Amino acid sequence: MESIKDKVAIIGMGCTEFGERWDKGPYELIVESCFEAFEDAGIEAKDIQAAWFASLVSGSTGSRLSNALKLEYIPITRVENFCSGGLHALANACYAVASGTCDIALACGVEKLKDRATGFGIAGPEPIDSSKVMPETPPANMFAEIAIRYFHDRGWDIEEGKRILAQVSVKSHHNGTLSPKAHLRREITVEDVLKAPMLIHPLGLYDCCGISDGSAAAIVVRADMAKDFRDDYVLVKAFGFNSGAGQATLQDDYDFLHIQENIEAANFAYRQAGIKNPRKEIDLAQVHDCFSIHELMLYEELGFSPKGKAREDVEAGTFALDGDLPVNTDGGLKCFGHPLSASGLRMTYEIYKQLQDKAGPRQVKNCRLGLAHNAGGVIGSLNAAVSIYGRRD
Numbered sequence: 001m002e003s004i005k006d007k008v009a010i011i012g013m014g015c016t017e018f019g020e021r022w023d024k025g026p027y028e029l030i031v032e033s034c035f036e037a038f039e040d041a042g043i044e045a046k047d048i049q050a051a052w053f054a055s056l057v058s059g060s061t062g063s064r065l066s067n068a069l070k071l072e073y074i075p076i077t078r079v080e081n082f083c084s085g086g087l088h089a090l091a092n093a094c095y096a097v098a099s100g101t102c103d104i105a106l107a108c109g110v111e112k113l114k115d116r117a118t119g120f121g122i123a124g125p126e127p128i129d130s131s132k133v134m135p136e137t138p139p140a141n142m143f144a145e146i147a148i149r150y151f152h153d154r155g156w157d158i159e160e161g162k163r164i165l166a167q168v169s170v171k172s173h174h175n176g177t178l179s180p181k182a183h184l185r186r187e188i189t190v191e192d193v194l195k196a197p198m199l200i201h202p203l204g205l206y207d208c209c210g211i212s213d214g215s216a217a218a219i220v221v222r223a224d225m226a227k228d229f230r231d232d233y234v235l236v237k238a239f240g241f242n243s244g245a246g247q248a249t250l251q252d253d254y255d256f257l258h259i260q261e262n263i264e265a266a267n268f269a270y271r272q273a274g275i276k277n278p279r280k281e282i283d284l285a286q287v288h289d290c291f292s293i294h295e296l297m298l299y300e301e302l303g304f305s306p307k308g309k310a311r312e313d314v315e316a317g318t319f320a321l322d323g324d325l326p327v328n329t330d331g332g333l334k335c336f337g338h339p340l341s342a343s344g345l346r347m348t349y350e351i352y353k354q355l356q357d358k359a360g361p362r363q364v365k366n367c368r369l370g371l372a373h374n375a376g377g378v379i380g381s382l383n384a385a386v387s388i389y390g391r392r393d
Contacts, residue, residue: 003272008094009226009233010389011219012041015349018214018337019114019183026058026112027068029215033342034069034108037217041229045069048219049102051076052092054085054109054341057116065108079341082376083288085109086216086344087385091239093220103222110215111339142379143291144200149256150293151202154311158202159194165292166193167314169206169334172289175321176331178361183212183337207292212337216345218352226392232356237369237388240269248380261384262301262375269371269386270303278303278371279325282388284354284364285371286347289332298373299327302386321362329354329362344374344385355391367391 014036016029024032038044053065053076062076079089086109093105151161170190176182188206196205226233244261248254266278275281285302289295299310304325305318313319319327330336330350333343351370353359374385 004094004098004239005237005273006235007098007223008220008236009223009392010236010348010352011221011226011229011233012037012039012043013216013218013349013352014038014040015181015216015346016214017181018212018339018342018346021112021213022115024112024213026055026064026110026215029112029213030065030068030108030110030217033110033215033217034106037106037219041219043104043219043229045071047104048074048106049104050074050093050096051106051108052079052089053077054079054089054107054345055111056080056082056085056340058110058112081383083290083338083340084344084374084376084383084385085341086346087239087348087372087374087387088241088344088383089341090218090220090345090348091241091385091387093218094236094239097220097222103225105220106217107220107345108215108217109339109342109345111341112213113211113339114213143293144203146256146297147202147293150297153255153257154308162194162202162204163190164311164314165207165296166190168289168292168295169193171320172328172332172334173206175329175362176335179330179336182331182335183210184331184335203291203293209290209333209338212339214337214339214342214346216342216349218345218348231392233392234352234355235390235392237390238269238272238386240265240267240272240386241384242268243383244377244381246380250380254380258297258301259375259379259382259384261382262298262373265384265386266302266373269388273388275388279305281369282325282371283367283369284326284329284351285373286328286330286332286350287373288343288375289328289334290338290375292334295327295332302371302373321364326364329359329364340376344372347372347374348387348389351389355389
């Protein structure tokens with residue numbers, strides 16, 4: 001399979017402030033992120049030749065994007081892949097440019113969730129009677145189970161496991177305080193995490209990301225055109241995607257210690273980008289830390305930590321802002337917020353700024369290669385996405 005490496009460049013990006021945006025609707029959030037991207041790229045909306053629009057609940061067709069931006073009769077495709085829609089929209093735009101279908105493409109993701117009535121922004125046909133059924137939520141049906149199993153396998157008691165996860169959350173909160181567009185911007189301590197209300201055993205309030213309103217957007221062009229727009233463009237190195245077919249839930253020996261979709265997506269992206277040792281070659285990563293246990297697992301699944309050694313790296317500060325491989329430098333989903341379909345593009349926005357040396361107090365030194373990991377779905381049927389970006393030089 002032919003690689004997309006260095007065939008497409010990002011020349012402009014935009015991202016709204018994430019949070020409780022009561023004063024803005026989906027159209028206004030789209031305009032905010034896209035016009036920042038247009039200005040960043042030095043183009044106008046009329047220059048866009050094709051677009052991909054990611055939204056789970058805040059836009060049912062591509063026309064939502066054209067209506068918001070007043071785009072004139074260009075092809076627009078809506079992309080929906082639960083929480084991973086943002087990276088899928090960006091990948092589609094990049095593949096279209098690489099194929100020669102268009103020269104300038106837009107990818108945009110948006111969700112307006114805070115004023116919806118039900119969890120994760122998904123409206124059901126009727127209220128659920130929680131006294132009679134198991135709540136269908138990601139913490140209850142995925143990550144709490146994984147955390148219990150993970151602690152047991154590593155030989156940790158519950159308090160020990162929670163203290164390790166707390167260090168992940170404390171790191172994210174610190175990075176979030178340095179991100180002016182982040183939803184949650186306050187320092188916390190390990191003790192704050194341990195004393196916080198329990199949501200579902202063993203995950204507490206600070207182990208879970210918040211649901212937010214927000215939008216993010218990217219402008220992509222052929223790599224040989226990028227220098228006509230700016231000097232500090234960012235090159236796309238690889239995408240890796242896959243969707244599970246229920247394998248984990250169909251196997252009676254599934255160990256609840258890994259998510260194979262994450263591993264397969266990362267390995268595919270590494271092959272495309274020519275990466276042999278991700279721990280040494282990747283300079284920063286933005287990962288799908290919907291829950292602190294998922295981030296801890298991802299350190300090993302993405303090859304940043306040897307199997308069984310993520311704890312040692314957490315305690316050594318490897319993934320801190322000043323560590324050897326900073327992870328979630330803007331606070332991640334945990335603190336920047338999680339407007340579902342916008343999150344993958346927000347991750348890319350952070351890497352884009354880091355590779356341009358424009359990340360302010362969050363800036364990672366000598367940053368040349370960044371990775372974004374996005375995921376959505378349930379155990380066994382996850383939609384996993386990994387993308388890799390590099391400086392033009």
